Amino acid sequence: MSMLELRNVSKVYGEGATEVDALSDIDLAVERGSLVAIMGPSGSGKSTLLTIAGSLELPTTGDVMINGTNVVGMSRYDKARLRRRTIGYVFQDFNLLAGLTAVENVSLPLELDGVPLKRARVQGMSALDALGLAHRAGRFPDELSGGERQRVAIARAVVGERSLLLADEPSGALDSVNGEAVMRMILAACHGGVAALVVTHDAKLASWADRVVFLRDGRAVDETLPPQPPEELLSQQATNP
Amino acid sequence: MSIRHSLLALLSEGPKYGFQLRQEFEVSTGDVWPLNVGQVYTTLDRLERDGLAESDDLDTDERQRNFRITRAGEEELSRWLRTPPDLTQPPRDELVIKVLVAFRLPEVDVFEVIQVHRRYLVQLMQQWTRLKEDESHFDLAFALAVDAELFRLDSVVRWLDAADGRLRRFHLEAAEDRTVAPPRIRRRIGAHR
Numbered sequence: 001m002s003m004l005e006l007r008n009v010s011k012v013y014g015e016g017a018t019e020v021d022a023l024s025d026i027d028l029a030v031e032r033g034s035l036v037a038i039m040g041p042s043g044s045g046k047s048t049l050l051t052i053a054g055s056l057e058l059p060t061t062g063d064v065m066i067n068g069t070n071v072v073g074m075s076r077y078d079k080a081r082l083r084r085r086t087i088g089y090v091f092q093d094f095n096l097l098a099g100l101t102a103v104e105n106v107s108l109p110l111e112l113d114g115v116p117l118k119r120a121r122v123q124g125m126s127a128l129d130a131l132g133l134a135h136r137a138g139r140f141p142d143e144l145s146g147g148e149r150q151r152v153a154i155a156r157a158v159v160g161e162r163s164l165l166l167a168d169e170p171s172g173a174l175d176s177v178n179g180e181a182v183m184r185m186i187l188a189a190c191h192g193g194v195a196a197l198v199v200t201h202d203a204k205l206a207s208w209a210d211r212v213v214f215l216r217d218g219r220a221v222d223e224t225l226p227p228q229p230p231e232e233l234l235s236q237q238a239t240n241p
Numbered sequence: 242m243s244i245r246h247s248l249l250a251l252l253s254e255g256p257k258y259g260f261q262l263r264q265e266f267e268v269s270t271g272d273v274w275p276l277n278v279g280q281v282y283t284t285l286d287r288l289e290r291d292g293l294a295e296s297d298d299l300d301t302d303e304r305q306r307n308f309r310i311t312r313a314g315e316e317e318l319s320r321w322l323r324t325p326p327d328l329t330q331p332p333r334d335e336l337v338i339k340v341l342v343a344f345r346l347p348e349v350d351v352f353e354v355i356q357v358h359r360r361y362l363v364q365l366m367q368q369w370t371r372l373k374e375d376e377s378h379f380d381l382a383f384a385l386a387v388d389a390e391l392f393r394l395d396s397v398v399r400w401l402d403a404a405d406g407r408l409r410r411f412h413l414e415a416a417e418d419r420t421v422a423p424p425r426i427r428r429r430i431g432a433h434r
Contacts, residue, residue, distance in 0.1 A: 201402075208367075221356065224360055230368045
């Protein structure tokens with residue numbers, strides 16, 4: 001069973017003459033432990049796909065299965081609980097709460113889910129520690145660098161038992177070295193069993209994924225084949241120095 | 242990749258044996274540009290011939306000989322490091338030509354052609370990224386060489402994206418022109434009057 005599965009998903013905004021097909025007939029599955037990237041230009045439907053995958057928005061038609069449960073038809077309360085317990089989001093602009101410290105930001109989703117404060121903080125510290133940020137736990141977002149803020153956002157996305165990570169241009173405006181660090185963290189979460197879906201227009205970020213799906217005008221038009229063994233590159237170089 | 246200047250760079254660190262130079266060359270280029278043994282020793286012979294390096298015992302095998310850089314070699318290395326490679330003439334790029342040809346042929350979907358190449362490039366980038374994924378044996382030279390490949394491929398993907406966007410805009414504008422052609426002609430006639 002896939003962690004995330006979109007079945008024949010379409011999304012239409014507006015009505016009549018103003019109707020816009022944001023997504024059309026999307027079939028997509030993300031397995032546990034795998035990282036899938038969605039690439040496409042602005043306006044291709046990447047962000048709409050991510051919000052629907054995260055149950056923040058409903059499709060016009062089709063089904064969204066998260067861990068085997070169809071989100072379509074689910075009550076608002078159940079969807080909110082599913083989001084708190086199962087789904088972590090990473091946004092381009094981090095979306096950290098300015099009035100909370102790093103560890104308070106990370107443990108907030110657990111507290112909202114009813115986890116006792118002390119236990120939530122312990123888990124929050126553990127998530128920060130895994131990303132090398134334990135020493136910055138007491139700092140507020142404006143006291144952290146861009147790279148550190150994004151690490152806090154990733155820690156918040158994977159804290160607890162979250163098993164689906166959704167990221168929208170997760171490297172944001174970070175430089176390429178910090179952008180790579182962000183993708184390494186997402187990949188590490190996948191190696192720990194998390195399923196991740198990342199949307200980006202950046203091929204360097206997408207190349208960290210196991211599979212890249214190309215989106216165009218709301219349709220999945222193509223996808224990469226399973227990657228060849230990387231060692232082949234070196235042997236080719238050796239024969240053509 | 243200049244083997245000649247890379248060997249001079251290694252010799253600028255101090256005298257080295259032929260076999261040692263070959264090993265260090267491979268390490269410094271991160272195994273991305275492996276050489277055959279002959280290339281290193283042929284190049285060392287040429288460096289000696291040109292007075293850029295010297296060794297003591299010319300009778301022994303190059304592998305066993307101890308090489309050192311000369312003053313002229315140091316000057317040549319310094320000059321080379323600061324000489325920009327010639328990027329003024331754009332290379333004849335096969336991919337650019339293919340996209341231009343696809344655009345000209347009415348029966349060919351240029352966007353499909355672009356996507357075929359985009360997918361291939363991203364797959365190649367996935368392979369290169371896998372090479373640096375394992376950080377347990379981190380090698381700085383190797384990471385730099387892999388980054389260079391990734392940035393090069395990324396620039397080609399970006400060009401394809403730009404070409405895709407420009408061609409779509411062109412098609413849209415051409416379609417709009419066809420739709421509004423009569424009024425535009427009238428306006429032009431009016432302007433002439």
